Each structure stands twice: as C-alpha cells, then as structure tokens.
Amino acid sequence: MEKRRHPRFIKRLETTIGIDNIIYRSISSDLSESGLFIRTKRGFCVDTPIDIELSLPGNRVSFLKGIVRRSIRTPIPIKKNGMGIEIIEKDQTFVDFIKSISEEQTENGAGKQRRLGVEKVSSISCDTEKINTSHTIPERRRYKRVKVEHMEVICDMPSTSYMKILDISKNGVFVKTDRKLDIGKKYALKIGYGNNVLLAKAAVVWSLSDDNGELTGARLHPIHFAGMKFTDFLKGEIAEIMSLIEIDLEASCLASVF
Numbered sequence: 400m401e402k403r404r405h406p407r408f409i410k411r412l413e414t415t416i417g418i419d420n421i422i423y424r425s426i427s428s429d430l431s432e433s434g435l436f437i438r439t440k441r442g443f444c445v446d447t448p449i450d451i452e453l454s455l456p457g458n459r460v461s462f463l464k465g466i467v468r469r470s471i472r473t474p475i476p477i478k479k480n481g482m483g484i485e486i487i488e489k490d491q492t493f494v495d496f497i498k499s500i501s502e503e504q505t506e507n508g509a510g511k512q513r514r515l516g517v518e519k520v521s522s523i524s525c526d527t528e529k530i531n532t533s534h535t536i537p538e539r540r541r542y543k544r545v546k547v548e549h550m551e552v553i554c555d556m557p558s559t560s561y562m563k564i565l566d567i568s569k570n571g572v573f574v575k576t577d578r579k580l581d582i583g584k585k586y587a588l589k590i591g592y593g594n595n596v597l598l599a600k601a602a603v604v605w606s607l608s609d610d611n612g613e614l615t616g617a618r619l620h621p622i623h624f625a626g627m628k629f630t631d632f633l634k635g636e637i638a639e640i641m642s643l644i645e646i647d648l649e650a651s652c653l654a655s656v657f
Contacts, residue, residue: 405431408500417450424605432497438481442470455496458546464488544568553591571628580625582606597635601627
C-alpha cells in the first residue's frame, strides 16, 4: 500500500495550469505539502513539467512548479479524471496555507488526517478551456482579483435562480450558479454593491460543473462554476464598485486587528 510523506487535505481551489505558453483552468481536488490532484479531462503525459497558479482564500495566490506523476483519463463520468502532481517548487504562501489547514483540523478534532484513497471527494466534471497566451502565469493578469464570496455583492442574470460572485476584477468575474454557462457565449449581468449598480455583458471563458450539487435547506440543486470576461458596460462603472469593495475590505481588516 502506498504511504504518503504528507497528509492530504480535501480542498476545491481554482487552479490555473501553464504549459508551453498555453493556460488551462481547472479545480483542485485535494492537496498536500508535496503534491496535489487536479480535476480535468485533459490530463498531460507523465513526467510533464507544469506551472501552477493556485487561488487561495483571503485573495492570496500561490505560484508552484510541478511534475505530472499520474494521469487519469476515462469516459466514465463518475471516475475521478485528472492529474496527480508532485510539487517541486513552492512559495511561502503555499507553505503557510498548508500549515493553517493542518492546525485548523487539529483544533477541530479532525483526528486522523484525510487520505486520498479513503476520502469521499466531490465529483467535478472539469471541461477545461485552453487560452492562448505568450506570458507566464504570474504575468497573465492585468487586474487584481478580489474575493467577495462572503460579501454582500449582488449578481443577477436572466434564466438563473441563483448566482454568486466568488471573485471579481475590473476585467471579469468568477461565479457560482445553478445553470451551466456555455463557453464563448455572452450573458447579461446585473451587479450591485451598496448603492452602486452595474449592468454589463460578459463572455464565458471557462466553465466547470459539480456533479454532486449543493444542498440548500431540503433542496439539492446543481452547481456550476464559470470564469467570465466583461465585454460591454451598459450602465455604471466597474471601477466604482471595485473601489468600494476594496475600501470595505481594508476597513474589515483593520477592525479585525483592533
């Protein structure tokens, strides 16, 4: 039986993979100090070196380098398709994040550390979409992304009964919704924060689905994730909303300190 050097933790985090100047978007399934498993139907060959950008809670981003150690690709939906990655270079942000998870589980009386082979993980169908770019991962973003999952940022879109913005920038949004959004298609969005309202159109750059869904009350509803890029602003200013969000985040941080 395989014995791992470090305990694995189940974490679904937005993940960006870079190889040969091409960017792929996906979601992590679990991770440890020395490796992670990335859910995707588009696995690379074993021993392929890759760059990884991991979006962490608290608007943090970790940049890693890894090597593909195993790749699983099957047409069976319930099979966990993806890649097992060995981390060969990591930054202090990632080290601190792993340490915080370990301490949190210890404090909560988690007992035994979770193992990849025995832990039930969410079955995510990752239909990754490649994006051509000539830059490395750290240089790819033009605008800072701000995580707003726990803020009162309102987002409405026709034909959806539920939509939540997980993070936002001047260039686009990362959303969770009960409707699968089609890659390349434009959708109308109404975004509100405080007294500011923004009407915009955004194109879907990538789209992922959580096959397990999400339980709200007594109702189980489907959950989908999408990265969307703003294409047209019809009313309001994205800069005003971003400025207000950042001011409130800074005020919240100061309040927590004092």
